[in-house]
Amino acid sequence: MVLPESRVLDTTLRIAPFVVRVRSPFASVLAHLEFFYRDCEKPQKAFIDFDIRLLPGLGAHRFWRPQARFLVDDQNPFLPLPVNQAAPMFEWGLNWTIASRSLGFVVFHAAVLEKNGNAIILPGFPGAGKSTLCAALCHLRGWRLLSDELAILDPVSGMLIANPRPISLKNASIDIVGQFPGARVGERYLDTRKGTVAHAAPNLDAIENASQPALPRWLVFPQFAPGEGHQVSPVSHAEAFALIGEQSFNQERMGEIGFRALCTLLGNVDCHQIEYGSTSDALELVAQVTQQD
Amino acid sequence: MNRASLLELLKHPQRTTALSPNGWTEFIATARNANLLGKVAQRLHEAGVAVPAAPLRHLEGARLLSERQHHSVAWEAQCIDATLAQTDEPVVLLKGAAYVLGRKAAGVGRLFGDVDVLVPPGSLGKIEIRLMAGGWTQMKSEEYDQRYYREWMHELPPMIHVRRGTVIDVHHTILPLTARSHPDADAIIAHSIPLPGYRSLRIPCDEDLIIHSMCHLAHEGELHNALRDLDDINSLLSEHADSPDFWGQLGDRAEHHDLAASVALCLMLVRQFFDTPVPESLVLRLAGADATAIRRLTRLYDVAIVPDPEGRPPLRSLAAQLLIYIRSHWLRMPPRLLVQHLSRKAWQRLTLASGTSPKNKQGA
Structure with a gap:
């Protein structure tokens, strides 16, 4: 040991x-x-x-x-x-x-992925299915992973910074992600505070292109609701601001700069909520919102 | 990075241009551990030094955080002022809040948490009730802790605001009631200066501000912030170093407050660490018959203050730190009371052994 x-x-x-x-x-x-x-x-x-x-x-x-x-x-x-x-x-x-750490970035709890230079942000409310959806977008739809846990926003450029690290999986999602083509899942850790935990490795392109930031374009709140069908609904910018604020680790400490950075971000993104009962439904809804296949 | 190199870069920000990437790593880590990162960042910024991008992120982050904290402390001061104005009592800000709102050089880039205030002892009840009505509540609920603060210490137990989460320490004197020295808190209040724009808030006159900072350092058992405190003192002294009457007045004030030895110790330290132009005559006057003992104590601090991000100071530094820790308790409590207090705390810790609340001591 x-x-x-x-x-x-x-x-x-x-x-x-x-x-x-x-x-x-x-x-x-x-x-x-x-x-x-x-x-x-x-x-x-x-x-x-x-x-x-x-x-x-x-x-x-x-x-x-x-x-x-x-x-x-x-x-x-x-x-x-x-x-x-x-x-x-x-x-x-x-x-x-x-x-x-105070490093001049606004950091909030969300998965971030990029396609054709544009980024989708999936804020992380517990049980929403963010990590599974994030892994599915990487492995099944070719999105580039910026981060699975931390959206890092640069207030100066308004761009999202990549921090490609293992995607953290909990309980049932471990087996689901393990079956995705190209997924590499590591050791399982039993009986942690979060239950059984494992990680999926980021793709090579995520590491190789990590120096490229991405422009925030879509803000999508995932909601996993088994057996409830699937639908997209718009979210107002004011509501999105409040929800992101809840998920922010350091917006308060960032003061006016943090406030303005989030306002700018919200000015540039379309905000939606998606409800889905399966991974394939979720992928379809994301494709619908982003017009990317 | 050792203390001498850290202080040299603090004094001469331009010399950072010679640092290697590894040198920057050590400099930033050491400054952060000494709680000096905000000040370092501010000084490099003012000196217009070109800093490589990677360490710059840490420096700008610390500068941003310190600006944000200064905004917060100004807002907190407004809230305290609005809450306490009706009492018609003077409320004197101490330490960090006083430096920032008094626009002292010592406040620039400084990072801090709680707000400390000094109020007349007779007004304590009134002030505590007004604070509670204004949303502040007691953080220490244990009966023993409450008694410890109220009977033996020089402050109310710290109070936290229920909505803002900010903490206020209300002092009614400068040192614990049980301490050997008895600084004249009434005189600090009497000579304090009103803060423009506030109804009840005041800051100590400069001599008292300096002496309070020194008193705090000389009676403090933990040395984590010692370099930051000495830097504060150096900045405060430097604002007056050219005025011919200043040093004499500082000496008079130190004697009045029964703190000649503490002030002599800090003057020796700040002169040694920061080359502050302290007149030898003043040090000799304040040290008096204790000159040899104070010189020995200065050497002890010299050995004990080692900013080390690896947290592994040499054995002699650890020994010096322990002696200073013991001395600080010795100064603050008579031995019998100290033994009672420490055994009571040890018993509390044993009976609460399962108390596993997450620690949170994050700096910038």
């Missing part, structure tokens, strides 16, 4: 738009990075945005019910988790870091 001294992980990855150093003695973290971040550049002499360490628990928790701790730049923002969740903890911790 713990790597020998000579193989302890210390690597620096370009996880666009950031450079992240990861250090950990856990074999599971090394395996996670090798599986999901194998196509990332490993810059040798770059400025490091986030210096992350996943370390064994303190005191008795080194041996008894062993734990993993997440540290970023020597800050310890979370309580430790059971050691078998060290790898998903890296993803959760990196999400938290990107959302809470």
Whole structure:
């Protein structure tokens, strides 16, 4: 479980738009990075945005019910988790870091994908089916993944910035996504706070084109409603603003700049809600809204 | 990055042009850990230094956050003023809020959280009730915590606003009632200056503002913000360094507040760390018979203050930090009371061992 001294992980990855150093003695973290971040550049002499360490628990928790701790730049923002969740903890911790660090971006909870330069934003309300739909759009319809969890909006350019990382899947969605052509699903983590959790790797084009931002064009609120048929309904800009605000991690801290950036974004997008009972229905509705096949 | 390099770059922002990418990584991480990133960002911005794009994102982010916090603190001050104006009592802002609203150089780029105010002891009941009517509520509900603050400390238990989530610390004196020194809080209020545009809010006169900052640093057991506090003090002192009467007045005021030794210690530290032009005569006057002891204490702080993003200071620094921690408690409480307090807290911690609320100590 713990790597020998000579193989302890210390690597620096370009996880666009950031450079992240990861250090950990856990074999599971090394395996996670090798599986999901194998196509990332490993810059040798770059400025490091986030210096992350996943370390064994303190005191008795080194041996008894062993734990993993997440540290970023020597800050310890979370309580430790059971050691078998060290790898998903890296993803959760990196999400938290990107959302809470003041870096001049507006960050809100949504999946973002791009086609022909235009981006669709799928805000993430729990149970809405955002991640499954996001994986389906990547693997079945050829959309480029910008991010599955974090919409990163640059207030200066008004563009969405890509942060291609593993798509996080929960419970039933793991098997559904696993059957998509080209999907690579990693280790399953049982009994986490979110139930069973696994990740699907981003496509190579998502990593290779990560430096290209995308213009926000559609804002679509997915609503998974089994057995209810499927339909599209328009959402007013005012309502969309309030809903996005709820999903924003740092709009309040961004003050006037954040407010204006979201206003600009809403001025440029069509807002819809889609209700669907199956993945194929959802794909059809997205095609209808975006006029992209 | 070690302390000397951090301070050098803080003093001479132009020298950052020589930094390698790795140097920038260490500089940003160290400054963030010392709670100085906002100030560093502001100084580089003012000096017009060309910063590479990657670290610039962190600096501009910190500058944005600090501007946002200054807006927030101004709004919070309006709310406090509107709530407390009817009491007709003076409400003196302290520390960060006073620097920002008093437009001191020390406030520029500074990041902070709570608002601290000083009020006359006799008005405490009135002020607490007005704050509660205005939407502030007690954060500490334990009976022991309430008693600890009210009987032994120098402030009401911190109060949080139910809607805005902002925190106010209401002080009625400068140091705990149990402390060895007894600064004259009445005099701070009497010499305070009204803030234009507010009905009840005031800020301390500059000498008191400086002495309060020094008193706080010299009595504080944790050194996480020590460099930031010393930078504040350096900025405050530098505004007056050229005025011939200033240093003498500062000395008079320090003696009046029963804080000569604390002020002497901080003057020595700020001179050593920031090359502040502090007159030797003033240090000698304030240190008096304790000069040797204060010099030894200065060396202890010199060893203890190590901004280290890896969080692994050398053993002698850890030892120095522990001594300063013990000393701070020693200064604030008589030994018998201290033992009672610490054992009571330890017992609370044991009986509440399952208390696993998520920690949240995120900086910029």
